[in-house]
Amino acid sequence: MDLGSLTTSLIDGLLIGVVYGIAAMGLNLIWGVMRVINLAHGAVIALGMFGVYLLFSVMGINPYLALGLVAILGLLLGIVIYYLTIGNMVNAPHLSTLLATFSINMVIIGLGTAAFSTSPRDSGFSLGTAELGFMKLQNTRLVAALITLLVTSALYFFLYRTRPGKYIRAVSNNRAAAELMGIPASRILALSFGIGTMLAAIAGGLIATFFSFTILSGEVYQQKSFVIGVLGGLGNPLGALLGGLILGALEGLLPLAMPNTWVPVIEFILFVIILLVKPSGLLGGKK
């Protein structure tokens, strides 16, 4: 095996990995702020895919413009989901929130299957390839990775420099104390959930620009988000980016050494092992 194809696979994997990372970041934010594992994450990723696909293929809107629209819809959808489910059961046992978000997942997937069937779609969008020395990279993946980094920086700016962002961190630190300081905790939780699902929708939209997908694909990426979230530490948004890079590198390099079908086996075994050995993740998430 020559070094060229090795580096190409690695870089390709890393580019896709950061996009996975942004979906995991959403999951991590929700977990970090309200200790809820959002099982509707995959369904929102799938909606993001279909949003960009429909806006681009049917209405002819530029996919990256469509992505902005999908992000706003994702935010609103997240807030609606929050008030339908978790908003009514903040202090309920984790069983209830798990099952509640899962029931939303069933509803979205069910409606999506009825509307779009489960046949595979492809946006057919392409920006050509870039040649960097001996490497050939798809431009859509480069742009996707760039957008991911932009969104991550924006999220950090929001969380650390703006008032609502500081509220989110305060509520995540200590909800009771934040409430005593006059922070409207329940509205902040809704906002956090909205941002979490927005990140999922963005990830889905970006994936739709370079992979084909079905309405059920969200499930796969949700599971990747879990793996990444646990790798980087649940509740640690920056860890998600690191986790995404690690998973991307694995997905880029493992197929060179073994049949493609073994890759998910390794991924999930890694996932369970990390949960067992260091459930707080590599960077150490919030307990």
Place this chain on the structure above:
Amino acid sequence: MSQWKNLGLWLALAMVVLLGFWPIFSRDASGREAAFTILLAIVMASSLNIVMGYTGYVSFGHVVFYGLGGYVGMYALSALGWPLPLAVLAGGAGSATLAFLLGKAILRLRGSYFALATIGVNEAARTFVANFAPFGAATGIELQFSIYKPYGGAMQALWLTYYAVVAIAIFAVLFSFLIKNSKFGLGLMSIREDEDAAEVLGIVTPNAKTMAFVLSAILPGMIGTLFFFKNGNVEPGDAFRLGFSIESLVMIMLGGQGTVLGPVLGALGYQRLRTTLLTSDISIGSLPLKDFQLVISGVLMLLIILFIPGGLVGWLRQRFPSLRRVLA
């Protein structure tokens, strides 16, 4: 033996017996298939209830025991040439072994971490089996038709598996009742209420949890073997369908978690609803109602969680306090 004066147990047993014996007396093959599906659901829900309802651990990986047991049993039947009863026992033993190993490892995790790990286990098991050559990798294991001969031909073999499933379903209800009313069951329920307190009171929680996990795995493994024997083949996608675990969760929530009667009622109700939806001719706009089966199950589950978290049995107990003593 006042614990046997329990309306919930007898109701549950009566329902399973009625349902199970109906097709046997009417010798009706289509009724048998319908009853088979419901009995399968009852076994899955009742056994998952031991972990989820009694012990308070949500597992999304219950179907792993069903699928892996099915694979072990099918392997024993086709590659080793074992007779069916032995293969069924092998399926149960295979699942129990896996549950023991898994339990030792992942039951250290609590709450949401455990639930996440079980999703990972389910995927790991499915993708592993899909690559595992002795189990036929992606194509699975297919039985030769001649395998049904010692059981008096395929027709007779179908009835034979059905009798076995009825027996296992009855056993599942009794088993779940016996566990609930044992000292061991009390320990499990104290883990559900407060694991640290349970530990302080002298319950060896890691052992009790692993034991609950193993006990919940045996019956799905046995019934998995029977189901795939009846089908004649087993594939990774059918054997480790995450949706099947979820359906079992919905059934438990519907009927009432932590009760003996709940999973039985929930399984009956859910399967009834599912058949109604799948066979109805009503359509919304241009889309037939059967396309909305998943949506309706989702809405139903959400409504139950939000408004009657105790399920049907929990609601009855809350509404009619006099039932509390007799409805387990």
